[in-house]
C-alpha cells in the first residue's frame with residue numbers, strides 16, 4: 001500500500017483490515033503528508049506488518065528499497081493525490097513511496113482521490129493517461145460529497161469496493177474478457193396487495209459467485225431478487241422480484257453472456273389468479289390456488305448459443321444426485337451444482353458439481369466466498 005496525503009487516507013486502516021482478513025500480507029509506505037490524515041500506528045496495528053514513512057528508516061535500510069519494490073503481488077496507491085500522481089508520471093523519486101514505485105515492476109493500481117476541479121484538470125488527466133500507458137490500472141473515483149464541501153467526481157471508493165478492485169488488478173484473471181451473468185436471491189410473488197410468497201434464499205451464494213467472477217476479470221451482471229446481502233458496485237446489478245421480472249431479465253441478459261449462472265431460487269409456484277386489494281381475515285380456513293411457474297432455466301437453455309455455458313443450481317433436501325443429473329440432462333445444462341436446502345441463508349455451503357461431460361467434483365463445507373472461487377476453478381476447466 002502506498003498512501004499519499006489526501007483526506008481519504010482516513011479510510012486506509014479499514015482497507016488494510018479487510019485485506020488482512022482475506023489473508024493478504026500488507027506492507028505500507030506513507031508520504032509525510034499522509035501521516036497527518038491517518039496514523040502510522042493505526043495501519044501498523046491493523047496490518048501487523050511494516051509501515052515506512054522515510055527513506056532512512058532502519059527497517060527500510062535493512063530490507064532495501066528495491067527489495068520492497070519486488071515483494072508484492074500488487075502495488076496500490078490509495079489515495080493517490082494529484083501531487084503524487086504527477087511525480088509518479090514524471091518518474092520523480094523524492095520519498096519512500098515514489099522511489100519504491102519507480103523501482104517496481106509489479107502490477108500497479110492507482111486510486112486518484114481529490115477535488116473535482118483537480119481531477120478534471122488537463123495536467124492530472126494527462127498524468128493518469130501516461131501511467132495507464134505504462135500498464136498501471138486506474139480505479140476511477142466515485143461521484144459524491146467531497147471533503148471540500150462540493151459534490152462531484154473525486155471521492156475515493158469505499159474500502160469494500162477497493163478491496164474487490166485490488167484483487168481484480170492483482171490477478172490472475174482467467175475470466176478476462178468473458179461476460180458473466182449471475183442470478184441470485186429469492187423471487188417474490190404477490191398473493192394480494194399485502195402478502196407475498198417467497199423463499200429462504202439469502203442470495204449469499206450467488207452474490208459470492210458474482211464477486212468471485214469479478215475478481216477473476218469478468219464483466220459481471222447480477223440479476224438480484226430479494227436478498228439479505230449487499231452486493232458491490234463494480235458489478236452491474238439488475239433488480240428483480242417476481243418470477244416474471246426474473247424472466248424478462250434472463251431473456252435480456254442471457255444472450256449476451258459467455259457464462260450464465262442461475263443461482264437464484266426462482267419459485268416453483270405462482271398464484272393461479274392475482275388478487276387485488278387485501279384478502280380479508282377469516283375465522284376458518286383459507287384456500288389459495290397455485291399453478292406451476294415457467295421454467296426459466298430451460299427457456300434460456302433452449303436459446304443457448306455456441307460456446308455459451310449455462311450452469312444451474314439444484315437445491316434438494318438431501319444431496320440427491322439422481323435428481324441433479326435429471327435436471328442437468330432435461331434442461332441441457334453444462335453443469336449443475338447440487339447443494340442442500342439447509343445451506344439457504346447460511347454462511348457455509350458444500351455440494352457436488354456435475355458436468356454434462358461426466359465430470360463430478362465434491363466440494364466440502366467451506367465459506368460461500370471460498371466455495372465461489374473453487375466453483376469457478378472447476379467451471380473454467382470444463383470443456
Ligand SMILES: Cc1cc2nc3c(=O)[nH]c(=O)nc-3n(C[C@H](O)[C@H](O)[C@H](O)COP(=O)(O)O)c2cc1C
Pocket residue numbers: 003004005006007008031032033034080081082083084113114115118
Ligand atoms: C485538509 C487537506 C485535504 C487534502 N486533500 C487532498 C486530496 O483529497 N487529494 C489531493 O490530491 N490533495 C489533497 N490535499 C493536498 C495535498 O495534501 C498536497 O498536495 C500534498 O502536497 C500532497 O503530498 P503527497 O502527495 O506527498 O502526500 C489536501 C490538503 C489538505 C490540507
